[in-house]
Amino acid sequence: MPVDLERQRAVCAALRAFMPARNVLFEREDVTPYECDGLSAYRQPPMVVALPENESQVCEILETCHAMRVPVVARGAGTGLSGGALPLGNGVLLSLAKLKNILAIDAPARTARVQPGVRNLAISEAAAPHGLYYAPDPSSQIACSIGGNVAENSGGVHCLKYGLTVHNILKLRVATIEGEIVELGGGGLDAAGYDLMALLTGSEGLLGVVTEITVKLLPRPECAQVVLAAFDDVGAAGEAVANVIAAGIIPAGMEMMDQPATLAVEPFVNAGYPTDAAGILLCESDGTREEVADEIARIEKIMQDSGAHLVRVSRDEAERLKFWAGRKAAFPAVGRLSPDYYCMDGTIPRRRLAEVLRGIAAMEKNYGLRCANVFHAGDGNLHPLILYDANDPGQLQRAELFGAEILKLCIDVGGTITGEHGVGVEKIDSMCVQFGAAELEALHALKRAFDEHELLNPGKAVPTLHRCAEFGRMHVHSGAEKFPELPRF
Amino acid sequence: MQTNLADFIRDTPQGREAEAILRKCVHCGFCTATCPTYQLLGDELDGPRGRIYLMKQVLEGEAATEKTRLHLDRCLTCRACETTCPSGVQYGRLLDIGRAVVAKQVPRAGLDKLRRDTLASVLPRPALFNPLLGLGRIARNLLPKVLDDVVPETPSRARPWPLGGHARRMLLLDGCVQPALSPATNAAAARVLDRLGISLVRAPGAGCCGAVAFHLDAQDKALDAMRHNIDIWWPHVEQGAEALLFTASGCGVMISDYGHLLAHDPAYAERAKRIAALACDLGMIIEKEKSQLKQILISNPPRGKFVFHPPCSLQHGLKLKGRVETLLGELGFELAPVADSHLCCGSAGTYSILQPEISVQLQRNKIAALTASAPAQILTANIGCQTHLQSATRLPVRHWIEAVDDLLSEVH
Numbered sequence: 001m002p003v004d005l006e007r008q009r010a011v012c013a014a015l016r017a018f019m020p021a022r023n024v025l026f027e028r029e030d031v032t033p034y035e036c037d038g039l040s041a042y043r044q045p046p047m048v049v050a051l052p053e054n055e056s057q058v059c060e061i062l063e064t065c066h067a068m069r070v071p072v073v074a075r076g077a078g079t080g081l082s083g084g085a086l087p088l089g090n091g092v093l094l095s096l097a098k099l100k101n102i103l104a105i106d107a108p109a110r111t112a113r114v115q116p117g118v119r120n121l122a123i124s125e126a127a128a129p130h131g132l133y134y135a136p137d138p139s140s141q142i143a144c145s146i147g148g149n150v151a152e153n154s155g156g157v158h159c160l161k162y163g164l165t166v167h168n169i170l171k172l173r174v175a176t177i178e179g180e181i182v183e184l185g186g187g188g189l190d191a192a193g194y195d196l197m198a199l200l201t202g203s204e205g206l207l208g209v210v211t212e213i214t215v216k217l218l219p220r221p222e223c224a225q226v227v228l229a230a231f232d233d234v235g236a237a238g239e240a241v242a243n244v245i246a247a248g249i250i251p252a253g254m255e256m257m258d259q260p261a262t263l264a265v266e267p268f269v270n271a272g273y274p275t276d277a278a279g280i281l282l283c284e285s286d287g288t289r290e291e292v293a294d295e296i297a298r299i300e301k302i303m304q305d306s307g308a309h310l311v312r313v314s315r316d317e318a319e320r321l322k323f324w325a326g327r328k329a330a331f332p333a334v335g336r337l338s339p340d341y342y343c344m345d346g347t348i349p350r351r352r353l354a355e356v357l358r359g360i361a362a363m364e365k366n367y368g369l370r371c372a373n374v375f376h377a378g379d380g381n382l383h384p385l386i387l388y389d390a391n392d393p394g395q396l397q398r399a400e401l402f403g404a405e406i407l408k409l410c411i412d413v414g415g416t417i418t419g420e421h422g423v424g425v426e427k428i429d430s431m432c433v434q435f436g437a438a439e440l441e442a443l444h445a446l447k448r449a450f451d452e453h454e455l456l457n458p459g460k461a462v463p464t465l466h467r468c469a470e471f472g473r474m475h476v477h478s479g480a481e482k483f484p485e486l487p488r489f
Numbered sequence: 490m491q492t493n494l495a496d497f498i499r500d501t502p503q504g505r506e507a508e509a510i511l512r513k514c515v516h517c518g519f520c521t522a523t524c525p526t527y528q529l530l531g532d533e534l535d536g537p538r539g540r541i542y543l544m545k546q547v548l549e550g551e552a553a554t555e556k557t558r559l560h561l562d563r564c565l566t567c568r569a570c571e572t573t574c575p576s577g578v579q580y581g582r583l584l585d586i587g588r589a590v591v592a593k594q595v596p597r598a599g600l601d602k603l604r605r606d607t608l609a610s611v612l613p614r615p616a617l618f619n620p621l622l623g624l625g626r627i628a629r630n631l632l633p634k635v636l637d638d639v640v641p642e643t644p645s646r647a648r649p650w651p652l653g654g655h656a657r658r659m660l661l662l663d664g665c666v667q668p669a670l671s672p673a674t675n676a677a678a679a680r681v682l683d684r685l686g687i688s689l690v691r692a693p694g695a696g697c698c699g700a701v702a703f704h705l706d707a708q709d710k711a712l713d714a715m716r717h718n719i720d721i722w723w724p725h726v727e728q729g730a731e732a733l734l735f736t737a738s739g740c741g742v743m744i745s746d747y748g749h750l751l752a753h754d755p756a757y758a759e760r761a762k763r764i765a766a767l768a769c770d771l772g773m774i775i776e777k778e779k780s781q782l783k784q785i786l787i788s789n790p791p792r793g794k795f796v797f798h799p800p801c802s803l804q805h806g807l808k809l810k811g812r813v814e815t816l817l818g819e820l821g822f823e824l825a826p827v828a829d830s831h832l833c834c835g836s837a838g839t840y841s842i843l844q845p846e847i848s849v850q851l852q853r854n855k856i857a858a859l860t861a862s863a864p865a866q867i868l869t870a871n872i873g874c875q876t877h878l879q880s881a882t883r884l885p886v887r888h889w890i891e892a893v894d895d896l897l898s899e900v901h
Contacts, residue, residue: 029543029553032542033533037516037518038517040516051531051532077522078518078533078538079517095531095532095533097531097532097533098531099531100528117531121522140517142522142523142573143517143518143520143522144518265575268577269575329519331515331517331575332515332517332519332574335514335515335576335577336576339490390491
């Protein structure tokens, strides 16, 4: 779609009325690097990129766009994996990256007040001198921004025990599409009225733009250790996960990686992963020394009883961090195996893991593409990474079909299409598989209550009924069920 | 990442290398987290991922403008992004290729060109640089503030160079500006190694490693400097010099690249590879001999609090993160932890002169981090960082080997 130059000029002029020219980008050369986020398979240069430096500029941008009926896509660090920050060719890309100040740390109250562009890890670093940290730790925590975490309700390896973003924030300042600031949540754990803060969390930029977040901080555990267990069979690893949970243990994190994934990260991290194993489990315990010693011993025994051929416990903090570093670098490290990857985010009941992994292995053969599996084992959140080469015509399309079939399998075994990465554009068609017309209509009504003209990140997260009808028709051709009678749970 | 390089470069060695690098990038954005300019400016175009995109556009045939050149100029080449990148993207190499293409498409003019040409001509030539530095020091009280900060203070004096004569010999890269700016450094290296039974040999006639010209759009000039050095060093290599030792990691990272940069020159490729393999940071030599050094230092251990500033060329370029710190710790130095030690101090070769605004902000942040624990001295391992940091603090900023030499000088 060619850029409407007249409209572009008008929008830029309106924005420059209150922003320096250097923070309003519109030339092709400048806006193209903003054409995608962490999911580079989908690209669209925005009409304009706006780089506000403070909250009042954010409000003015929204007010301007609302008045001119220009759609707005908010973007944090651009690390998202579902295309949530994919720009619109007729829209403004609103980057929050310049709002990167930690405004206050209240150590006695164990809270921090931060701007949306602050990196997730930077909060924990700033809180460290007080013996505190921010618990949710997405794999991209070194780079991803807290505002993006709120928009996607991000998880991370420690969310099994400590919850998702929504469980670790207290208060939001949100700019509406009209450019007004509303405060949601409060200093306490509960507030009167609807829990609109929870509604905004994970709304993928469709309801408002977060301009300030008050996060909860937790005391650093006195001690933490990780058990690394290697298995000859991924099914046995899946059983081990179920056995740990069945024993009443809630690990601080429980992650699985299969062999292709360990082979990719080991050269970068040198974490000491046994790369000959079919799959490895990382299982962390944290707490007081006594608690950890007791729990680690129990976890070790369960791993051995479940058939692990190698069980190691991190000897010190450095080794514990190494074990996790490998897991956290797994996605991009796949760049060493293949020029491109397509990451899925389905969630399944833990006991169906072995079956799903076998299904994925069969699909690898059908589609002629390799797949590395990284898995938040404790909460059943799968991250199959489909390896492809975008320079080879047809491979991306095969990867997309492969991915859609994985998500279909997730739903078939009683799961869901997204665990933590959000729907974005990537899984929007799979939403038609998961939800029916009445449910989707309710979601649209909710959006309109916040954003009457549908200007905030339109076309993401919730598909139109029309789109689902088209998608259903496509599926008839490929032999699957037809919308709206698609099975859902 | 999908690539479609333009005809003008696709089938050249640079084009093939650039394509291989681009295809490794998966656009995850981890690099932005440790990029000093992205952290300051918050614009995708001023971070590694955005710069990769800008270069990709040019390599795919879009015409570059001054803006792309500006965003590439703002890169410090600190290569922190490479340390962070899980996909193994060799950003530094891509930047060398991208900058050369952009410089051709958008030639510099006026003051910018004059400044770069002057720096590229003066800095690598001690015969020009030293008298100018002397004049600058005499005139410093008369200079405007901005220049006053650039002209370094008179350095501490060098202790006498040892007599040598050991069977073990290593060749020393003298460097171009270091002997004038910090004469004590190489003398201290020679004195410490002398105590360990190693003679440092200088090769008269060898010049700048090539880094100054290489990063000022004069890559051909830099390659000539490299060839010249190889010619001068080669007889020493044939006579059995164990290593080519450098005390400035900025130069070291360039020499370690000789083999790669001259790979397509049949007359020099083999020797360049050998020279690169012989290049060795002083710290790695001392690391091997540390038990002997520890013995000597038992009677005169270090006292007081120090901090270490790891140069980017040392930690990200040469990939020796943490090694010198560990070594100093083993030698008994009490090193206080420093926040954000992975970030550049803003010196970055000629960057402090060409991009003063960003450079000063980074310098300010770095000094704040280094002095937070109230140390007595700041130690580092590269002349560029040393003079840059020294211009912003009253605390002594020195090469770490000088602190070791202080202790040895008191033990007879």
